[in-house]
Each structure stands twice: as structure tokens, then as C-alpha cells.
Amino acid sequence: MLELRALDKRYPTGDLALKGVSLQVAAGQVLGLIGPSGAGKSTLIRCINRLVSPSAGQIMLDGQDLGRLSGQGLRLARRQIGMIFQEYALVERLTVMENLLSGRLGYTGFWASWLRRFADDDIAQAYLLLDRVGLAGLENKRADALSGGQRQRVGIARALMQSPKLLLVDEPTASLDPKTSRQIMRLILELCEERGLAAIVNIHDVVLATEFLPRIVGLRAGSVVYDGPATGLDREVLTRIYGDEDWSAITRQMQSSDAEAPHPQPAGRLEAAAA
């Protein structure tokens, strides 16, 4: 469904953030993107919905090259791609309902959105989603009155309001505590499965990534250095992605979480951040 072909990104400063990245994502497939800080993970997912414009290469979404679009065409293409952010990126001073409905802006005319007169179907969908992510009854709260976990749930619901085919998820758990992180990851995975969504999840936490995401892509200095099942992540692969380090603690945790699956026990265990 999504295919990246030899994607390059050179920033005006001359830094080459992506070097010939090629990647295929099938419909409904969820993959985790891991790699050290500055490897280009954020740049890569922002190239897909063109928040960042790639310098070369193609981004094929259902046969359409997103790299060539601009203006109206780009806006229409972006509606199919939902995005979830590390710092939630909610409009803080607006209500939860307005934040959810902002996911429908691409489908709504300016005056209707200015007067907050969204379609009845959109409103019904917003209520259903609010209930689904566990925030029923909070529609009139302001976004800045919510906790971190609640805000991320609003962020997820906003992305789903777009009725997307693909979710881009940028470090969804990096600002959350370990327990909330797992709940949020589980929620994202469940929703992808329910709706048959493909997703690319940028994630720092290797243990969390291997526990929830079946396919892992490792990025280092702008190039894909690993693309395979989560079970294939061992000391050698981690060293290839992140460089030399004593990985025994992490690989041990990955094995123990495999053993615990499908009911991981979050309590009392520290997350090992691979930074």
C-alpha cells in the first residue's frame, strides 16, 4: 500500500538526514522504526505526509506519488494519513471535542469549521471514538486540563477522525510513564487491528517496540540497517543499529517479555530506554 523508493532528504544546512531509504508497508501492517537520536526517524515519517519535503525519491501511497503533490492535492492526500505526536500536539486552549473535530478539517469547509458546525456524522463519530479511547464524558474539557495519558488518547482519536489508511506515530510514549506507555501502545495496536490500518511507529524504547510491534525497521545515520521480525533483534543487530554497548540486559528483557506474552506484566519493572 505504501512504498518508499530511494528516499533522500538533505536539509538546507547540508546535513543528509535520509540516504536512499526504501520501504514497503502492506495494508494493515504495523511496523516499528527504531534507531539512535538523529538517525532520521522523525524526518522519515514527516517525509511521508510531506511535513518535510524529500530531496529525492518517491512516496507511493496506493499508486499515487505524494512527493509530486502540492496545494489542494497534497491536502487531500494528507487526509488519508493520520499522525500521532510525542508531545500530543493538541490545540491546548480548545475543548477535547474541537480537537477531535479538527481531524475532520480536511473534509470541512472554512465557514463551517469557523462556526464549529461540523457534519452530524462527524460529531457522532467523535463521540464513539471518545468512548472507544476511554474518555467518554470529557468532550467539553479543555485539552490543557487533561493528564498526559488522556491527551495522547485525544491525539489518537483525532488521527482516527480522519478515517485514515495509514497512521504515522512519532514517539507516542516518550513523554509518558511506563504503565501509561504500555496502555497507549496497546490501544494504538488494537485500533489498527480493528480498522485494518497500517502504521509506522517511531519508538525509542526497544523493549516496548519488540513487545508490541511484529516488524522492526532499524535506521542508522539515515539508512535502513535492519528490516525484519522483532524476534530477530539480537546483540549483533542492536550493535548494527545503535553501535557498541552492552546489550545483555536489554536482550534478556526482550526474551522475558516474549515469554510473558500475550499478557505482559508491567508492574514493578523498569523500562530500559535504549538511548
Added chain:
Amino acid sequence: MTAAAAPRHWRRPPFITSLAWRWGLILGGALYLVLALASLEVNWARVSEGLARGLRFVAAFLQPDFGSRRSDIVIGFQESLTMTVTSTALGVALSIPVAVGAARNLAPAWIYLLCRGFIAVSRTLNEIIVAIFLVAMFGFGPFAGFLTLTFATIGFMAKLMAEDIEEIVPGQLEALRATGASYPQLLDFAVLSQVLPRLIGLSLYRLDINFRESAVIGIVGAGGIGATLNTAMDRYEFDTAAAVILVIIVIVMLAEYASGWLRKHVQ
């Protein structure tokens, strides 16, 4: 590093590293101050005369005369208030597109330069200079004052709002761009929602400034209470002038109180 080898002295590095430059600038500054003070000529006889005149003025404040030029004062204030409200409303409305154009994170370079240029012109020209020019163009009266204050309001509001817009959280802009929202929708959801409290606060502040300025530009013929005040001063009717100034003070204080109350309720 052992404990004995650790340095026990540390000084903040000086802002100007070169010793010669540092002392040169300090001594040069001191010398200029001395010379500048020496060049001032103070005529003490004139100062004492002025103090006596000032005392008479202060004494008039104790017995302000609202009565003998009552209709002049009322008409003056009506004109000033009209001028203030209309120029603030129009100025704020016109300043919004200029502010968006002058925000580097929203506008392309050529629009940015155009809007910044307009703001610079509007802020360079003092209200009095603009008022003199517009009075010459449109004649005496509050219309020239209205135009002057509108022009000044655009520059003031657009500059401060543009700086506020440049400081909005970029993540919210990015998130709404990712939903496929159009440019006007981005401005509504991501920008306006973030700068609204400041927009309201600054508009009320500008209302306040415009009222005070309307008293000043009246002196050069742009109508309003300034004209009344100027006439009273020209005729040495300090008691009437005192009445005018007292009313100005009361209105400014009321505006200050009202805007503080309103700002507290919009956050």
C-alpha cells in the same frame, strides 16, 4: 583530578574579553557623561518663575471648573470617545492580516518584508506628525484624528501580534497541517486559538492608549478633547484645563480597571 589539584577560584568570564576595550569603553562613557552635563545651560531665574506658574496650575486642580465651559467639554469627550472606539475597532481588524503577513513562520519572504516595512513606517511616524499631515489633508476635526489613530493602531497591534504569532507552539501547527486543513483553517485552529488572549488584552490596552492619544492629537487640530484642552490652556483657564484632565484621568482609570477584569476572564 585530585581534591588538592582542583582550582579554588572561579570568575565569570567578562562580557568584553579585551582589557583595553573594556576600560576604554567605561572611561569613554564616563567622559561623555561629564561633557554632556557640562554643556547643559540652566537658567535658574526661569526655573523659579516656572515653578511659581506650576504652583498656580496645581492650585487650579484643587478647584476644577466643570461648569463654565461645560458644553465644550462634553462635545470634546464625545468626539474623543467616538474617535477612540472607531479607530481601535478598525485598526485591530486591519492589523490582523498585517500581523499574519509579518510572522516569519506563516508568511513567504516577500509578504513578510512588505508587512514589516508597513509596520516600521507606521511605528516610525509619531501620532502627532501623522495627525498634522492628515489635518492638512482632510481639514480640522475628528476625522483626521480617527485616521491617525487607526494608522497607529495597525502598526502597534501588528508588530506585537506578529511577535506573538512567531512564538506559537509549532507542534500544533504541524498537527493541523497533517490533518489536511486549509490555510484559513490553520489560522483559526492553530494560530488564533493560541494568540486570542493576547489579542484581546492588547486591543484593550490599545483602546486605552488611543483615548490618551486622542487628547494629544487634538492639540494639533485633530478634534476631540485635546482641542478643548488646548483652548483652555491658551486662554490661561487652568481651572477648566484641570477639569478636562481630571475627566481624562477618571476615564483612563475606568478603562484600565475594565480591561484588567476582562483579561482575567479570558485566558
